[in-house]
Amino acid sequence: MNELDINHLIDNKTGRQSRLIFHEKQIYELEQERLFGRCWLFLAHDCQLPEPGDYFRTFMGEDEVLVIRQKDKSINAFLNTCTHRGNRICKADQGNARSFVCSYHGWSFGADGSLVGVPLEEEAYHNQLDKSKFGLRKVARVASYKGLIFGNFDPEAPSLEDYLGDIKWYLDVWLDAMPEGSELIGTTQKIEYAVNWKMPVENVCGDGYHAGWAHAGVMTVAASMNVGLSVGNTDMDASLGASITGMNGHSVLAILDGYAGYAFYPDPSRAISYLDTNRHTAIDRLGEFRGRNLWGANQNITIFPNLQILPGLNWLRVYHPRGPGKIEMWTWAMVEKEMPDDLKQMILDNVCRTFGGAGMFDNDDGDNFVASTRLNQGWQTRQQDVYWNMAVDMGKEHSRPEMPGVVSEGLVCEQNQRYFYRRWQEVMSAQSWADIPNYNGLEEARATEQR
Template identity: 30%
Template sequence: MTQTESFRPTTVSTRLDEILDKVEAALEDDLVPVDIFNDQEVFEAEVDRIFTNNWVFVAHESEIPNPGDFVQRRIGIDPVIVTRDGQGGINVLSNYCRHRGTQVCQTDSGNSRFFKCPYHGWTYNSRGQLIGTPHLQDAYGELLDPDDWSLMRAPKVDTRQGFIFASLNADVPPLEEYLGGAGWMLDAIVGLHPQGMRVAGPPDRYRVKADWKTAAENFSGDVYHLDVLHWGTEEIHVSQGLQMSCEIARRYEFGNGHNFTGHAWTKAIHPGYVLWGYPEHIASQFDLSGLDEAQLHVVNHEPPTVGTIFPNLSFIRFNTPAVPGGPMSVVTSFRQWQPIGPGEIELWSWQFVWDFMSEEEIEQHYVTGEFVFGSAGVFEQDDTVAWEGIAKAGASPWARKAGMSLNFQQGRNSAVDQSPDPTWTGPGIKRNTGYGEHVQLAFYRHWLDVMRGEGAAPTATEGN
């Protein structure tokens, strides 16, 4: 045996493989090991296998409406610049200069035809093409080939309802195929008017010591926590009837890790409480002619309240007052759980409004959204504190040594019917209860599939 051969690893299974094997075995019993929520090796694999291989939301078109507009965002831990070029095209560019790697864009948003690296001055246009190098003749003697030295570009960029998605994987399935039923639901959420929705302002951004999966799974449809964790909002009359949250919940499973949960408002409140409870002067401007029969039923009777598009884009919409006893507003927030490191995220939260709304209505909806789901929101504070405890459990030496798993077995022996709705004509699976943790398990099973390198999971079908 040579000296080199003596240092070759003799094990055929890495520590990560062992963790994934453990997850696979636990999921068979509807359990999730704590190991995956605060682990350096798991985190690095997620960045490599999930965030660089899937479609990831990066911006909304309303954030870059004009030529030269840009915002700085992230795909996983990679900073990217999302630009609108002079021809109206959307570009997602790496924010690392090709000369020495310095970030060429240092601001969150703006309008510029060029990005000039602050280190040595290499300059790129809004399509990422290298167009300038200082002291060209003395330094290089000839033009550098832009095909070789322009900013790296995301090979796949596409939009749905103004939401811009990008993938660093050139072989990713088309966005429409990837979204599947989640795209269908997104159409029902923001496609109720020809002008669509727009952001009301830049996103809130703040750090939370929690795992991105915990937040994404929660927004897939954990309604079981509402009357416990958020009971304080009922005591101050911001919300009411939280104890009914599971009884009137409706679950939508679309495969590929995409899940939504709605509520049967016309059953719980009154038959006229359609379209999330939007007031008549707003609802009367909606055009529902493009929705199919199942979408019409959903938006009128059992509309989505929360949802997650895998991996890390989530949504919430509900009717609430800005202050106890104040006027009601239908809050629409999209949020992204940006991974930073093991057990830590940066939470990005956008408030969305209808483009036709008056400035007064926009301000009211924005303020209400910030009150309930802003950085100091009354719901947000509850959630983030609870999520941070899960990350601590994930790093606990005792929990790991004991082989601690989290319980997702709710409803196994319940008398509540959790079977798929046989009358459902929309995509995926619909269940008529919030009891059972089907959507959360669907999220983690897809997470495991992607971490195993098995790509997109099959579309959800009845009986899963």
């Protein structure tokens, strides 16, 4: 797959996409190398490994990694594979350990990744093994932003702060509205299903259009507030929401009423009383617009390429690719630390009931995504393009003084998906980070027009 091919797969001016991006193994492998090998990927939240020796086993793309809290409280991450014959080092999902012993020949590694023990080192290796050369392969960069820990395989990548850029302004609505910040709660909800990883990402990133139709059943029985969408897509109110891009592939789909994150609680009164009690604190810390309009409302925040954080609906999700046609989707509930325990438990339960394994919203989506992926196995089918072309030529994108990014009114708008794929195209066709453009705000919109 050469650069020319990547540029032909997607046409940002018309919203046309080749279905090959959901199917071809060659494109998938290039994604592993250039997207998952270069971008900052979510590893864990600080609260999941508070003490030295605490570890968490996860993935960066298809690479299995072990995230470990060090003695000095810093975090390191390593490929979870023995440097001798490649066996898995750590098999538990999480825990606490002083060292990790490979179950194949007994090589042992310290929490800092160093090779500390080799059975029969003297008798069989004759003390000729230079153990300093056989430590676990370290993930080049690990950094955190207000509790969210990320890793990056590329030493040349921009800093995490620069990579996140303007999206931090939206992220802070969850991470920084309250003085003690936020945490993830609940064990990891893991779901594997037969879908290309980009399908659920593009959906959550910008697809308000599907909500009234694909989720008509659950919207009928569970919606307790107006979110500007209607069952059966018979009507919409664009004034309640916004699609926001122009942030280097990151995006937000936001409702602006300050409450709608709790719209799918049959009785949201407990949450609303928490919001009303603490609204002034959020406004003091975030300013009038974010404190009043965004805090408590839902934001679908996408951190390019595979992390989605939904303050309001209160979940965080990472999509681990498993080949072009499969993913493992990991979800946690998230709360503000100051929330009372009963509200935290209520949020955890509601997240599981709406966006977990038996979640009434999630359970509507999978069947659609699976078919959109599976049908591309047909040779003729995958020669036919698909489109994100809603209002593509209408010039709806503009800036708003109160918020960073490129804004279109409403949740029903395919702007976010087009920007997601434009970033995909830029990162996939670049030889290195030096070739990947860095945009701010409307500059990105103008660049689209010039393409």
